[in-house]
Amino acid sequence: MxxxxxxxxxxxxxxxxxxxxxxxxxxxxxxxxxxxxxxxxxxxxxxxxxxxxxxxxxxxxxxxxxxxxxxxxxxxxxxxxxxxxxxxxxxxxxxxxxxxxxxxxxxxxxxxxxxxxxxxxxxxxxxxxxxxxxxxxxxxxxxxxxxxxxxxxxxxxxxxxxxTWTTVDRNPGYHIGFVQHFMHHCQTRHKLCSSPFFNDAAKSELPTRLIDLGESQDRKQSHIVTTRKCKIQSPYLALSYCWGASPKRTTVLQDDNLEELHSCIVEEQLSKTHRDMFQLARDLGFRYVWIDALCIIQGNAEDWEYESKRMAQVYGNAALTIVAGRAADSSEGFLENKFRPVxxxxxxxxxxxxxxxxxxxxxxxxxxxxxxLPRSGMYGPVSERGWCFQELLLSSRALIFGKEQLTFQCQELIVQEDGSPGRPIPYRIRNPYDRGYVVDPESKTLGAQKLDDHELVRRWLVFWYKEVISLYTLRKLTNKTDVFAAISGLAQITKTKIRSRYLAGLWETDMLRGLMWAVWPKASRTAPPRRRVTTISPPQGDADTQARVVPVKAPSWSWAAIEGYVRFNAHGRYDIKYHESNWLVRPKYEGRWTRGTACHATAAHIESCELEFFGRPRRVRCLDNSAERSEYSDNFPDSFSLSTVSTYRCYVNLAPMQEDGGNDDKAASDHIVARAAIDVPEETAANFWCLLLTKYNGLILTRDGGGRFRRLGVLMKPKNSDLDVEWMMSGQEEEVCLV
Structure with a gap:
């Protein structure tokens, strides 16, 4: 009426x-x-x-x-x-x-x-x-x-x-026409999307295993195939989704059923999300699909480590990635949109x-x-998962089954089913894998442009620190030891553009700026920052043994050592600030900051890495320890909402400490030489050391009995004065080992 x-x-x-x-x-x-x-x-x-x-x-x-x-x-x-x-x-x-x-x-x-x-x-x-x-x-x-x-x-x-509007009650099969339309549009009109992902050889490289759905709709024909043996050259779909707990109760690939699944997959025993993926592939006319639970041998550490390094190829070479964004658990499925507005x-x-x-x-x-009523463009639970972050960014094209609507994304276009253009790929890099084409985030010109090597490296560094790491650290990992593995694919691609050693999430060519990350704990998104730890369960049958909490091994100077939201742009990336003329430390090995070889882009786990350089660490003491709360707004991609949240950070004012046998007038007073933001507010140290990296910023450290330093936070100027660079540089230069 x-x-x-x-x-x-x-x-x-x-x-x-x-x-x-x-x-x-x-x-x-x-x-x-x-x-x-x-x-x-x-x-x-x-x-x-x-x-x-x-x-x-x-x-x-x-x-x-x-x-x-x-x-x-x-x-x-x-x-x-x-x-x-x-x-x-x-x-x-x-x-x-x-x-x-x-x-x-x-x-x-x-x-x-x-x-x-x-x-x-x-x-x-x-x-x-x-x-x-x-x-x-x-x-x-x-x-x-x-x-x-x-x-x-x-x-x-x-x-x-x-x-359009598509739910279980209205146009439930519309997703087929939606993705076919935009895939055709992309394939016929988008030059960047048709560019080789890495090079011509890698473009044709297929995953180790694929799921063959058969030539007909007969579900009894689906089985796992080894691509090299079968010499497959057909396009395939890849799935990005939240596992949840259900894979433990459903069929996954394991050593003991490897031969069985190569013969036949009983689809009724798969999780709902996996069955939905099979159905969608058949509806779109694809014979092959890649799903991690069925294409990587679960429980086989060797196979997992090998395959985890190949995510760039798996998702980059897929014809389309299906993102089951709205499902928090693979038992839920993703094809049905059960959204009902008020x-x-x-x-x-x-x-x-x-x-x-x-x-x-x-x-x-x-x-x-x-x-x-307007519909949300949020992707859903998948936006909170660390592995899924890389999978979407690596994909040439993706169809996202979001919380309330569909989204199609490629290297030149992001559009939602309600007609709204979504936000472009972070930092407006339309094709991060084509060496010659990147779009400036501050440029009003949307067309691609040819870049010289220096400018290309600069933009990739900004992309890595400002977008990749900042957004990745908002995500959660079920297994916290996957912190490096879950972005290994992005690191491998970035390495080919920056052409520098990858050191535990930082780049050697830009080490000083890389070290200046800061923790920004966001109460509405993550728990308060803490050292990354994991729980080791007791052996089966040993009920009397409690689970052990052990630290995940990552260097203290790496953002990966902290479980929390990390930002780099707070300290800026001005070339003049980080020009060599402003450096106050120098690497020990002629431009190389470490002799270690365990840090590289394909490493699934980076247990240790020692930075060795010459600097002037000075002993300081803490004058006070005050917690501050502040309100601020921040912009996130369409998978996050715009909101104002509380942030809790621990700041300390630092004054000189009298060195043994020294004669320091400032040490006898409460003269503030610097202010520091501590990464983990609960951490306190009996001995504070400040170390200037440039004339504008540095680190706050603690020193162990063996003389090695560990990071505690970052230095900043006091509220009403500047850093006392003269005092901090008055100490003797020495070899610094930062672990």
Missing amino acids: RCADCSKLRTEQLDGGAGPLLKENFKALKESADAGCDLCTLWWTRLVQRYNEKGAAGYLRGFEPSGKEIDDPNVYLSGMIRPSKPQPGMFASSSEVSSGNSVWINLGIRFNLLVDLSIFADPGLIPPFPFRLFPSPPPFVAACVLLPTLSRIGTPASHVFCE VGPCAVPFNDEDTMRKLGLTEAQMGNIWMS
Whole structure:
């Protein structure tokens, strides 16, 4: 049932900026919603959601939070209804999809979208809030543009717009057409996506094992094949998903069933996510799939270590990666979208007089446009897993079954099923694996550009530290010893571009800046920072032995030693700050910081690595130990939300400590030479040492009985003064061993 105002609504009235008067005030809108009008219920629900989010519930009563009455409390509609699907010849850059269709509800102002954007700068005005639009039946059963006849399936509405809504209740099989459409578009129009991933030889390299689904729909034919023996050259799909606990109760590849699964896989004994993957591959016409639980021998350390190094090839060479984003456990499956909004979509007749006149159609033949509450672009539980972070970034193309909708991603395009363009690949690197093409994050030009070697290395270093490590450290690892293995594929690719030694997550060519990472504990995302530890269970049958907690071996100077959110951009990456003229330490071995050889990009575990260099460590004492709380906002990819969170950091002020036999006037006072941020607030040390790396920053260390140093945190200037570089550099230069 609809009220008289909503019954008259047509899409033509919503388009073009200044929309129609919907209701004379908030009270009338609420009363109409309570009376059962589906559209008024939609408007009112979104209004309440919006202002609950913003903490401005006073608007609902017709007043601003300050108590001032709104001059014009009328409720208007305005919008922009434009095709947002990629069309031939429309896009000259890699930003191929414009913003999806939306309609805005405006309270207290008649808002013209095209000319009145300046109102957003006026805090006294009530901002509009959007609703998404999509046609029915779903698109991709028709051409990208409206044809002169209706010989194809669908209505004019479904021929013009690409947005849709797919759940178990509405268009449940739409994901097939969605991915086929964008895969075809990518394969035929995206130059970067068709570039070799590494080189021509690696492009054709297949995983060690694949699952052969057979030539028909007969499930009895599925089995594991060894690609080298079978000489397979066919495309395959790869799966990225959360394991959960279910693989322990279902079929996985092990040494004792290796021959059996090479003969036949009983699909009824697989987890729901694995069965969904088989079904999706068959629906898309793919014969081969790669799933880690069935293609890596579980419990076989040698096979796991070999295969874990090959994730760049596995996901990079897959025709498409399927990301089961919405499933927290592989028992749940991912094909069914069970999302149900508070208020369902509402239909409005599609009214285009030019099209009706040209084709001789009635309004009933034009079809409907549906309005809905905005849907989240978050990927779901998969966004919290460390291994899945690498898998998505390595993939040439991916179809993400997100928390509330589908997302297609390739090297030039990210688009969601509601028509919204998702955020581009972090740092706007459209093809991180093509040596010659990278897009500057601060450039307004979206086209690729040729880079010289120095600039290419600089951008890859920023990409590695600012995007890869910062986002990766937000994720969780079931096995904490996988901290290096889970990004080994990304490290291998980055190494080919930087051409430097990889030392426990840092790059030797950029060691000073690499050492200046800082812990930013985010209460809403991770637990407070702590040393990375793991639990070793007692042997089976030994019930009296308690599990042991042991540290995961990683050098103290590596971000991998800390379980917590790590950032590098807090200290900047200005070349002038880190120019060699500002260095206050020097590597011991002519440009090489260690003699160790255990650190490399393919190492699944890095147990130890000693940095050896010359510097001037100075003994300091702690004047105070104060915890500070601060509020700040941070931007994350579309798999995370924008939020304000609390951060807890431990800061200490440092003063000189009298050296044995020394005569230091400053040591006799409370003169503050530096301030330090401690990585793990609970850690305290009886002996603090400060070590300047450059004239602008350094580390806070502790020293063991053998004279070796371990990192505790980073130095920064005191609140009301500068670092006392003169005092810290007045000590004698000595060999420093940082472990």
